[in-house]
Amino acid sequence: MTTAIVVMARIGSTRLPGKVLKKIGSRTVLEEVLDNCHPIPGAGVVVCAIPENSCNDALIAPAERTSAIVARGSETDVLSRYAKAAARAPWSSV
Numbered sequence: 001m002t003t004a005i006v007v008m009a010r011i012g013s014t015r016l017p018g019k020v021l022k023k024i025g026s027r028t029v030l031e032e033v034l035d036n037c038h039p040i041p042g043a044g045v046v047v048c049a050i051p052e053n054s055c056n057d058a059l060i061a062p063a064e065r066t067s068a069i070v071a072r073g074s075e076t077d078v079l080s081r082y083a084k085a086a087a088r089a090p091w092s093s094v
Contacts, residue, residue: 002044004089005037006082007068009048010075011056021058030059034066049085051075 009020009030016022020030030048037046048063050056052072063070071088073081 003042005046006085028062030062034068047085049081
């Protein structure tokens with residue numbers, strides 16, 4: 001069985017807004033997290049689930065640089081966003 005890894009990311013953190021775009025060396029935190037998911041045994045695909053609102057558009061490029069699939073959904077309905085992300089896996093029946 002192949003596994004899809006879903007990583008939730010958004011700009012709007014209340015304690016540290018934009019934390020996923022902070023740099024670790026020359027790369028963003030988001031890139032580091034997503035790249036570290038690819039070598040997990042059984043991981044067939046990594047999906048980055050981000051909210052649909054335009055302030056989160058800045059997350060698309062870093063996610064795509066890591067070969068993650070980008071899925072967008074509601075910022076307030078996290079379960080719905082997660083389900084949409086799972087449905088983006090190529091073999092999904094969700």
